[in-house]
Amino acid sequence: MKKISLLSIFTLITTLASYAQSSEIEMAEGLRSSGKIWVVVLVLLTIVVGVFVYLFTIDKKVTKLEKRNS
Amino acid sequence: MSLLQQITTLVNKDLTLEWRSKHAVNGILLYVVSTVFVCYQAFKTVDTLIWNALFWIILLFASINAISRSFVQESQYRQLYYYSIASPKSIILSKIIYNIILMTVLSVIAYVIYSLVFKNPVGDPLFYFIAVFLGAISFATVFTMVSGISAKTGNNSTMMAVLAFPIIIPLLIVLITLSQNALQGVDRVESYNEIGVLVAINVVTVAISLLLFPYLWRD
Amino acid sequence: MRKNWWKILAACLVSASVVAGFMGPVPKLFLLHETIRNVYFHVPMWFAMFTLYAISVVYSVKYLNGGNPKHDIIAVEAVNTGVIFCFLGLLTGMQWANITWGEAWPSDSKTNGSAIATLMYLAYLVLRNTLEEEQKRAKISAVYNIFAFPIMIVLMYILPKMTDSLHPGSGGNSTFGDLDMDNNMRPIFYSAVIGWILTGVWICTLRYRVALLERKANQID
Numbered sequence: 001m002k003k004i005s006l007l008s009i010f011t012l013i014t015t016l017a018s019y020a021q022s023s024e025i026e027m028a029e030g031l032r033s034s035g036k037i038w039v040v041v042l043v044l045l046t047i048v049v050g051v052f053v054y055l056f057t058i059d060k061k062v063t064k065l066e067k068r069n070s
Numbered sequence: 071m072s073l074l075q076q077i078t079t080l081v082n083k084d085l086t087l088e089w090r091s092k093h094a095v096n097g098i099l100l101y102v103v104s105t106v107f108v109c110y111q112a113f114k115t116v117d118t119l120i121w122n123a124l125f126w127i128i129l130l131f132a133s134i135n136a137i138s139r140s141f142v143q144e145s146q147y148r149q150l151y152y153y154s155i156a157s158p159k160s161i162i163l164s165k166i167i168y169n170i171i172l173m174t175v176l177s178v179i180a181y182v183i184y185s186l187v188f189k190n191p192v193g194d195p196l197f198y199f200i201a202v203f204l205g206a207i208s209f210a211t212v213f214t215m216v217s218g219i220s221a222k223t224g225n226n227s228t229m230m231a232v233l234a235f236p237i238i239i240p241l242l243i244v245l246i247t248l249s250q251n252a253l254q255g256v257d258r259v260e261s262y263n264e265i266g267v268l269v270a271i272n273v274v275t276v277a278i279s280l281l282l283f284p285y286l287w288r289d
Numbered sequence: 290m291r292k293n294w295w296k297i298l299a300a301c302l303v304s305a306s307v308v309a310g311f312m313g314p315v316p317k318l319f320l321l322h323e324t325i326r327n328v329y330f331h332v333p334m335w336f337a338m339f340t341l342y343a344i345s346v347v348y349s350v351k352y353l354n355g356g357n358p359k360h361d362i363i364a365v366e367a368v369n370t371g372v373i374f375c376f377l378g379l380l381t382g383m384q385w386a387n388i389t390w391g392e393a394w395p396s397d398s399k400t401n402g403s404a405i406a407t408l409m410y411l412a413y414l415v416l417r418n419t420l421e422e423e424q425k426r427a428k429i430s431a432v433y434n435i436f437a438f439p440i441m442i443v444l445m446y447i448l449p450k451m452t453d454s455l456h457p458g459s460g461g462n463s464t465f466g467d468l469d470m471d472n473n474m475r476p477i478f479y480s481a482v483i484g485w486i487l488t489g490v491w492i493c494t495l496r497y498r499v500a501l502l503e504r505k506a507n508q509i510d
Contacts, residue, residue: 027317027323028323037311037312038312040311041307041308041311041312044307044311045304045307045308048303048304048307049300049304052299052300052303052304055296055300055488055491055492055495056296056300058495059293059296059491059495062495062498062499062502065502066498066501066502069502069505215436216436219416219429219432219433219436222420222425222429223416223419223420223429224419224420229415229416229419232412232415232416233412233416233433235408235412236405236406236408236409236412236437237409237436237437237440239405239408239444240402240405240440240443240444240448243398243448244448263451264451267443267447267448267451270443271440271443274439275436275439275440278435278436278439279436282353282432282435282436285353285428285431285432286428286429286432
């Protein structure tokens with residue numbers, strides 16, 4: 001049973017792989033090869049980190065207010 | 071009094087009240103006839119898809135009008151009296167049962183008038199009728215609880231629409247698929263899924279109403 | 290001092306998912322091409338939304354059982370935050386659908402379902418606005434919240450499975466498991482989901498604490 005399932009998975013993967021090759025699916029290889037994509041990643045990372053830092057400062061502020069009020 | 075006795079008494083009371091005034095039935099009858107006539111004048115002939123959608127929309131508004139009254143038609147003091155003599159579970163159950171009866175009668179009347187004025191070939195009449203019946207029950211169970219909630223808010227009719235529409239849309243989607251299947255005379259086995267979902271939703275809504283209503287009326 | 294480790298974890302997981310989501314290996318798929326990477330950003334919005342709505346229902350139940358007004362505040366702030374994530378999910382979904390499925394609003398059961406679920410929760414917020422007395426508002430909105438939740442589950446999980454949908458995991462389509470996601474994507478996807486859920490919960494707690502402060506300030510006056 002295990003063998004059969006393994007075999008079927010294997011055939012599925014190989015057919016999928018051949019399907020992928022035959023239809024020539026375009027990926028952004030050019031963008032990646034030059035390495036410039038890292039700039040975009042860096043920008044996004046900066047935004048995300050900035051938002052989180054902002055959240056942390058709000059968190060601190062609320063904590064301070066809570067302490068003052070209690 | 072046991073729960074069953076309380077429920078039968080309350081349902082009887084509601085039915086007698088309705089029978090005396092014939093308020094809901096007459097109003098809805100007028101509403102359905104006029105809407106059907108307006109639709110007939112506007113469309114003359116339509117294909118089955120629109121025919122089906124129109125019927126459900128008419129029924130939806132008729133049922134909202136009929137059921138939104140179920141908690142506000144009686145005065146605050148009388149409700150207080152009911153609450154002092156009956157348990158909240160029997161009150162909500164009796165309202166649901168009464169609304170199911172009312173909705174079944176209304177939807178049968180609406181269906182007959184609609185199909186008389188607006189002729190349309192129905193592939194599987196019995197099955198379409200089952201769909202209408204299931205729709206009437208689902209409208210009744212869902213709207214009873216929502217009308218209980220909206221009765222507490224003051225401006226009843228607006229809140230009823232706001233609260234009820236999002237909740238009823240999933241049911242309406244299932245009902246329209248089911249009745250469309252019946253209209254086209256698709257094999258009945260195909261629609262068992264939809265019926266299962268409808269029954270499940272109804273059971274869940276009734277159960278939740280039973281659990282939640284005691285919290286709602288106590289204030 | 291509050292324990293803040295999970296907030297740092299949330300920040301780290303989301304940042305990591307951004308980097309790995311762009312640079313990590315993805316399978317080559319028909320139609321999706323590089324947009325498969327959207328899975329790391331669009332889907333976690335829905336997971337965060339569901340978690341927040343579930344939190345809201347749990348606290349509504351707690352409120353009805355105990356009558357603690359703080360539980361009601363948690364319930365409403367969870368819904369407020371969940372609605373934001375819901376809108377983000379809808380918007381990102383529309384942008385993605387515009388490219389891959391050809392239109393921003395394909396008549397897809399999951400898309401429509403989530404739009405209707407949004408209406409449901411907006412109705413909850415409208416209901417709260419119409420009631421003025423605090424206790425009554427808390428109780429009635431808790432009842433509506435619990436009443437609407439199972440129907441939302443039907444809307445977003447069961448109906449899309451029955452009808453044809455473009456989304457994975459519904460209709461005749463394959464689930465995330467088989468085709469769309471290979472084992473390279475899985476850890477990134479799960480870390481993104483956990484990161485965004487934690488972020489959602491964090492924003493919710495912030496709103497809750499601010500609401501508590503406001504309440505206190507109003508009581509003194």
